Amino acid sequence: MKDNIYKINMIKRLVILIVSGFIFTSCNENLLERQPLDAISEENVFTDPVFLQNYVYNIYNGIKPHWSPGTGGYIGMTDIAASAPDTHNRSGGIRQYLEGNINSDNVTQLTNIWAEEYDYIRRANIFFEKVEDSQIDEQALNRMKGEVHFLRAWMYFELIRTFGGVPIITNSFSLSDESFDVSRNSYEECANFVLSETELAIELLDGYSQEPGKISKNAALGLKARMLLYMASPLNNPSNDISKWQAAATANKAVIDAGYTLHPTHEDLFKQPVKTDETIFGRSFTAGSRIPDWGYNYDFWPSGFDARQRIMPTQTFINMFQMANGEYPYLPDGTTVNPASGYDEQEPNKDRDPRYYSYILYPGAGPVNIIDGSKSTVRLYEYWEDANPNPDNLPPYQNPNKVDPNNNQELFDFGRDSETYWVKGLTPFHWRVQTGYTFRKLLDFNGPRASFDFDYNQLMIFMRLPEFYLNYAETQIALGNEEVAREYINKVRRRPSVNMPDIASSGTELIRDYKNERAVELHLEDIHFWDLLRWKDAPGKIDLFPIRGLSKVTMDWTNAEEGDLLGKLNFTYGPIDEVDPRFPWPGDYYYLFPIPREEIQRSNNSITQNPGYGE
Template structure:
């Protein structure tokens, strides 16, 4: 009876993964017409190359998108971003983490990655078991084997950087099994398994024809290099073993030498089609393959543009963007204006790093397209209160200069006092721009705010050359080769669309410049949180308190002449009281997540909890 249940569960899984895989990649539009899903046998799935490839494609869904968990990912738990309270289903978990209260009993409120990744690992294990003795063309089969070795390595990499050592499971368990008598492998064993899997993928994919969005030899090389960087980092290398840095250097240099180049324009990197000159591995999403309620246009769309904004840059991140002369706007204390920079707190958005204008929406930025039903228009990013208001902001609300005289387009439709307009409830949503800024990177302003069937232009880039330039710079700093480190940081800064002055610093200043450059270049790419953990740099960053931003922005319309799009803005900087409070860093144990209690119980208590989280 149990065998029949196991086979039934397996076939249900196969039907769902074949359907999702075929929808996701659309490799063969006639596939489902040739053989109805309810007529597919298990034998056909693992002996037919098209069905089997769709089974493999489904496993790509085990790669966590950057906005997971919930929406916004982990960046809202760092110094460079804040999540809007109570705006998505992971808010409780985020709050518990930032309070220092993550436990084995509540960690699934933040992430369920343990169960999710082991589900896909099980599918990978089924693949390897079922293809034994396969009659599929060996060359075709080897390509799929290479993909699955990479995917299984990726899933274990995610688990290892989250929990440390985890059980290494290479055989399938039945869906009907209620317990798994397994124990944890060490961090070193798990990391070596990721390296071994990546090496198998490299060999099996050698010579395969590259295809955008598909695992390649170079992607496997990138994963190997990334794992070695994590192994060499302070969290996992307490004795600072130089041989680990040297291994990371060799693997990273191999990726750099694989033939990729920086794309000339940084804005295009996150738009379709995938810019495969720089992108080593990435994905695009169609209306049929994305999660409608989670994603960039829904969750990052600025509240001032009629949305429930869930993630905002902090003032700390804004201050990371240097002036175009290469100077920081503030001294390291973050409060004192750098006299060498030319920065003006009351004119803060001029002469900044070009990436600032591509990646950040600040009061008065734009205009950009807003496509959202009857409110479709082109307008600035409005976030201000009227410095000369009528009593209680009585009508008329309209900005007298709302029509652009050149294009005859409406640039404002929230009135001259945009913040009060929102707070008074004159729009469907509340004002949720706690810091006064929002992220612009990854938004598709040619599409609507949120649509179930619109094919947005964004891509998700998991690996690109700029990351490996920066990884290599970090490795060279650790090895004491500062000249080489500066060279690779400056390669990123010399992208034609950026063209920032070269970094010339050394010592601690070089480390600051490197980490600053990495935060700017790679934000929203699921890097910052993990970087702070592997550097053991959480104190003062993850637990940054208070969160600062624009506490007040006022617009003096009395200075505006007919046709002016704005008057004079005045900025007040201060603490963002609405942000979730962050408590002091609990201790080194917090660099690993607790293992969910139910998973330990399912192992018959064979899995040992991470130190610091035991009862």
């Protein structure tokens, strides 16, 4: 494995790291003036504070983005989202996982995080070796040391929540090393190493101001709190050691007490600039640093682009959004309407949690601004089913009353009669929303759906206050303090722009309310999949089958009046066969990923495979 992870051609590698730049911040112009980039020496990199800071910034790239692997991360492998077949960059691996067939030979089709994170761990180890006797100003150097301790902790956290115990390596190796044998440390050893790294980061970063996109003491407090919550969770705490829950409670309360407040509105949380009142650690994008292809718009845009709607909400997730009165629209079976809710299946978008309207695009939602070449206009979101009641899709294919009042141009809709229009050759895209819903949380409707040049306004938030309110609530449930748990869940619900009724549940109903609130508030933030694993809650969630959604939506224009943008929508709910299939949960061994076979072979079989994967 060391042969793979620690391959070093030192000077050449260091030059590449500096030249390749840093995705979290722009290059310093003074850096470019100091000397030609192709002439940077190893000595200059580790003795010049500007070069060294850029080396550190490059290690930031080891933080796995939420969209990895593929688009949307692992959320398309859970109960709240579905993946469209053959649209993900990692679609083969996603399918293998959902079929229960992931193994040491095909796991890299899903994720290559083992090799990727160890490569950045090596870069962090090089940093510590090279600055050991550095003459750089102590104040500047300590801040960089704090950043790198945090980064090394973050990368080990990613590895151990994916694979369990992994080799802890804190020094770099050259190709002249004789042995590449290395074995795994235990999960507990790895978790404690993460904690020790965060403690060092907390100490070294103390007193430095917080800057958007830059690692801070509070970010280190957050990572420590997250690690302790994972350590206390059922997957890693089978005996339910209460002391672990107490430690997690203390650490999460420390983050809460750091002085953050909820941003008054939720609609703009994921739009620039970073909302530093709530966001503990986040980053913005540039045209050159955002998600591959054209950005979140490319992959999350309603009805997709190039017929690539990669992920979409399930009916299960839609049902998680409560009614404005605080009641669930359905009873726990997911199909029986809750009589106390006031929910109507034929008016499903009425009187819902305000976050529903900000985070979900559903048939009839909008209008939203659509910048799409010659078709730029303000449109409503419809659906892939033919909106006309005409038999056999005879013309007219859309409401003749639909005229944009701003420019007198005829409007046409997302996904207008996709199946028929596709066959007739009348539209090249607009047909991949199999469940009938799309995510709205990360879209930028101020820009085009796809542009290499447009500077989209989306943010990626790695840590924000609501997570720690909810983390703390979880620890209080485990410790039997239900009143405190309700208090912190309700803090999330009391955001001024949300203002949902307080929950008052207890026991199993409180656990349901907690998990539901966490899924709604934190979706698309690389949390839900890992929650299901650490809770050992995968059966019925990850192996959910069948996926449900809107199996049919039609529109009746019979009583439409001049200027109406919508007729009467009619909804049919049912299984969706066109998404990646789900198979029964294989067993507890599936809570950890298999270690890639090639990594075991590179260690001369010193690394042992996770149980259940046949090695």
